[in-house]
Amino acid sequence: xxxxxxxxxxxxxxxxxxxxxxxxxxxxxxxxxxxxxxxxxxxxxxxxxxxxxxxxxxxxxxxxxxxxxxxxxxxxxxxxxxxxxxxxxxxxxxxxxxxxxxxxxxxxxxxxxxxxxxxxxxxxxxxxxxxxxxxxxxxxxxxxxxxxxxxxxxxxxxxxxxxxxxxxxxxxxxxxxxxxxxxxxxxxxxxxxxxxxxxxxxxxxxxxxxxxxxxxxxxxxxxxxxxxxxxxxxxxxxxxxxxxxxxxxxxxxxxxxxxxxxxxxxxxxxxxxxxxxxxxxxxxxxxxxxxxxxxxxxxxxxxxxxxxxxxxxxxxxxxxxxxxxxxxxxxxxxxxxxxxxxxxxxxxxxxxxxxxxxxxxxxxxxxxxxxxxxxxxxxxxxxxxxxxxxxxxxxxxxxxxxxxxxxxxxxxxxxxxxxxxxxxxxxxxxxxxxxxxxxxxxxxxxxxxxxxxx
Numbered sequence: 265x266x267x268x269x270x271x272x273x274x275x276x277x278x279x280x281x282x283x284x285x286x287x288x289x290x291x292x293x294x295x296x297x298x299x300x301x302x303x304x305x306x307x308x309x310x311x312x313x314x315x316x317x318x319x320x321x322x323x324x325x326x327x328x329x330x331x332x333x334x335x336x337x338x339x340x341x342x343x344x345x346x347x348x349x350x351x352x353x354x355x356x357x358x359x360x361x362x363x364x365x366x367x368x369x370x371x372x373x374x375x376x377x378x379x380x381x382x383x384x385x386x387x388x389x390x391x392x393x394x395x396x397x398x399x400x401x402x403x404x405x406x407x408x409x410x411x412x413x414x415x416x417x418x419x420x421x422x423x424x425x426x427x428x429x430x431x432x433x434x435x436x437x438x439x440x441x442x443x444x445x446x447x448x449x450x451x452x453x454x455x456x457x458x459x460x461x462x463x464x465x466x467x468x469x470x471x472x473x474x475x476x477x478x479x480x481x482x483x484x485x486x487x488x489x490x491x492x493x494x495x496x497x498x499x500x501x502x503x504x505x506x507x508x509x510x511x512x513x514x515x516x517x518x519x520x521x522x523x524x525x526x527x528x529x530x531x532x533x534x535x536x537x538x539x540x541x542x543x544x545x546x547x548x549x550x551x552x553x554x555x556x557x558x559x560x561x562x563x564x565x566x567x568x569x570x571x572x573x574x575x576x577x578x579x580x581x582x583x584x585x586x587x588x589x590x591x592x593x594x595x596x597x598x599x600x601x602x603x604x605x606x607x608x609x610x611x612x613x614x615x616x617x618x619x620x621x622x623x624x625x626x627x628x629x630x631x632x633x634x635x636x637x638x639x640x641x642x643x644x645x646x647x648x649x650x651x652x653x654x655x656x657x658x659x660x661x662x663x664x665x666x667x668x669x670x671x672x673x674x675x676x677x678x679x680x681x682x683x684x685x686x687x688x689x690x691x692x693x694x695x696x697x698x699x700x701x702x703x704x705x706x707x708x709x710x711x712x713x714x715x716x717x718x
Contacts, residue, residue: 265288265289265331265332265625265628266288266289266291266326266329266330266331266332267283267288267289267290267291267330267331267332267333267334267625268290268291268292268293268316268322268325268326268327268330268332268333268334268350268355269283269290269291269292269293269334269336270293270294270316270317270333270334270335270336270337270342270343270346271293271294271316271335271336271337271338271342271343271361272292272293272294272296272299272300272302272303272311273299273336273337273338274594274614275336275361275386275614275617275618276292276294276334276336276337277303277307278614278615278618279334279336279618279621279622280292280303280307280309281307282618282622282707283622283625284307284308284309285707285708286707286708288625290307290309290310291309291310291311291312291325291326292307292309292310292311292312293311293312293313293314293316293321293322293325294311294312294313294316294337295313295314295315295316296313297313300312300313310325312324312325315342316335316337316342316346317342317345317346317349319349319353322346322349322350322353323353327350327353327354327355328353328354328355329354330350330354330355330356331355331356331357331628332355332356332357332358332359332625332628333346333347333350333351333355333357333358333359334358334359334621335347335350335358335359335360335361336361336617336621337361340360340361340362340363340364340367343360343361343362344360344362344378344380345378346360347359347360347378347379347380348378348379348380351378351379352379357381357628358379358380358381358382359380359381359382359383359384359621359624360378360380360382360383360384361383361384361385361386361617362383362384362385363385363386363387363504364504365388365504365507365508382621382624384617384620384621386613386614386616386617387503387504387505387507387508387613388504388508389613389616389617389620390505390508390592390611390613390616391505391506391507391508391509391511391512392508392512393406393611393616394505394509394565394590394611395509395512395513395516397588397590397609398494398497398513398516398518398563398565398588398590399494399516400417400484400490401492401493401494401562401563401587401588402419402484402489402490402492403417403418403419403609404418404419404420404470404609405417405418405609405642406418407638407640407642407649409637409638409649409651409678409680409699409701410637410651410678410680410685410699410701412477413476413477413680413683413685414474414475414476414678414680414685414699414701415474415475415476415477415480416448416472416473416474416640416642416649416677416701417472417473417474417480417484418470418471418472418642419470419471419473419484419489420468420469420470420471421465421466421467421468421469421470421471422467423467425465425467425487426439426442426486426487427439427442427465427487428464428465428466428467429464429465429466430464430465431461431462431463431464432447432459432460432461432462432463432464433461433462441486442483442486443475443479443482443483443486444475444479444687445473445474445475445479445480445483445687446473446474446475446677446678446687446688447459447463447465447471447472447473448472448473448474448649448675448677448703449471449472449642449643449647449675449703450463450465450469450470450471450472451469451470451472451643451644451646452466452468452469452470453468454646456642456643456646456647456705458673458674458675458703458705470643472642472643472703474677474678474687474701475678475685475687476685479685492562492587492588493562494518494562494563494588495517495518495519495562496518496519496520496521496560496561496562496563497513497518497519497520497521497561497562497563497564497565498520498521498522498523498553498556498557498558498561498563498564498565498581498586499520499521499522499523499547499564499565499567500523500547500548500564500565500566500567500568500573500574500577501523501524501547501566501567501568501569502522502523502524502526502529502530502533502542503567503569505567505592505613506522506524506533506565506567507533507536507537509565509567510522510537510540511537514537514539514540519541520537520539520540520541521540521541521543521556521557521561522537522540522541522542522543523543523545523546523547523552523556524542524543524544524547525544525545525546525547527544530542530543530544543556547566547568547577548568548573548576548577550580553577553580553581553584554584558581558584558586559584559585559586561581561586562586562587562588563586563587563588563589563590564577564578564581564582564586564588564589564590565589565590565591566578566581566589566590566591566592567592568592571592571593571594571595574591574592574593575591575593578590578591588609589609590609590610590611591609591610591611592610592611592612592613593610593611593612594612594613594614610644615641615645619639619640619641620639622639623636623638623639626639626710636650636651636652636710637651637652637653637699638650638651638701639651642703646705647703647704647705648703648704648706648707648709649677649701649702649703650701650702650704650709651699651700651701651702652699652700652701652702652711652712653697653698653699653700654694654695654696654697654698654699654700654712655696655712656696656697658712658713659713659716659717659718660694660712660713660716660717660718661693661694661695661696662693662694662695663693663694663718664690664691664692664693665688665689665690665691665692665693665694665716666690666691667718668716668717668718669716669717669718670715670716671704671706671709671714671715671716673704673705673706674702674703674704674705674706674709674715675702675703675704676688676700676701676702676715676716677701677702677703678699678700678701679692679694679698679699679700679701680698680699680700681695681698694716700712702715
């Protein structure tokens with residue numbers, strides 16, 4: 265497909281990189297000459313210097329033949345205008361990054377009037393993800409599929425877990441009463457593994473399990489993980505993510521203490537969030553944190569604009585005994601360090617945004633094939649979870665899984681048939697209209713036929 269990416273910041277660059285790797289014809293536009301030079305040196309694609317909302321630049325990029333235009337600059341107004349002009353010049357489909365909370369309230373109107381097919385708010389999506397982690401503080405990450413019927417939860421295995429050291433095929437016999445879920449994937453020291461019958465889980469493994477909400481809940485109750493409840497949260501940084509997060513979790517009965525150094529921003533937040541304790545001060549100041557009761561908090565969320573501050577303050581909160589620590593991180597090079605230091609819940613707005621946009625792109629690529637409903641990057645981007653809706657007439661329909669060949673490094677995690685959750689084994693099969701969740705170590709899969717075939 266012909267795709268134009270406007271804005272080559274962290275999100276735009278990551279998107280372009282993935283789209284090029286999936287063999288799309290990509291053109292990158294950015295008004296910063298230094299950014300364009302960096303892209304030209306590292307990306308195998310056409311890079312144009314200029315304003316992406318300028319019709320002349322868009323025409324130079326071939327907008328009239330573009331299948332998709334993605335506007336991901338730092339300016340909401342530029343993104344909206346770029347999509348409007350691109351649509352008028354012949355682009356088939358437009359995606360805009362729109363971040364300002366004020367635009368969020370009139371999003372549908374803006375989309376209809378400006379010709380934006382998809383509007384993505386990275387900060388709101390990130391805050392929603394954090395709110396889910398606070399609901400389940402034992403989890404490193406949580407993804408939902410099939411309209412919330414299926415959950416995939418990541419946790420770190422410990423010595424006392426009854427599943428340690430027992431082969432997958434023997435778990436149901438040796439661990440009586442263990443709820444039936446699927447062990448979808450294991451991240452062991454940075455290597456992603458798809459468990460087979462002889463696979464055993466070791467202490468320190470990051471384990472991804474999937475199943476319906478009831479069995480997932482019962483599973484973690486069996487492991488003794490669900491005793492911790494979050495009733496108080498301390499948040500570092502008063503940006504947009506913190507604003508959305510407070511709006512999500514205060515109605516859940518969670519008390520929020522929020523630190524912001526900028527007096528104007530702190531005053532504005534206290535007006536917008538009357539039920540939040542907004543503290544004017546440096547949230548990295550250890551004395552101030554202790555003065556405000558850090559060690560008594562159930563959770564600490566570090567959302568400053570500096571990854572180093574998030575890392576260091578998160579480590580300090582963990583050392584002070586805070587049970588759940590969540591850190592925002594924009595640099596992939598830090599992911600392994602964070603995990604090795606025990607900071608399992610690492611949130612990246614860039615990853616969330618790029619994964620969401622890639623899902624829409626793949627859905628457009630394969631609009632005549634198996635439909636992609638959800639796409640998530642797992643294990644720091646080393647694997648993907650993809651939800652498809654099975655299509656009538658495909659070769660895998662109504663054939664037992666044991667009689668099908670499966671792509672190496674992939675696994676059928678869950679099948680949802682007429683609302684019923686199926687943890688698949690060899691005798692199970694897929695029918696037309698079923699929701700099918702695939703785990704894969706490879707990226708770029710856009711059709712279920714690429715995974716299952718005769």
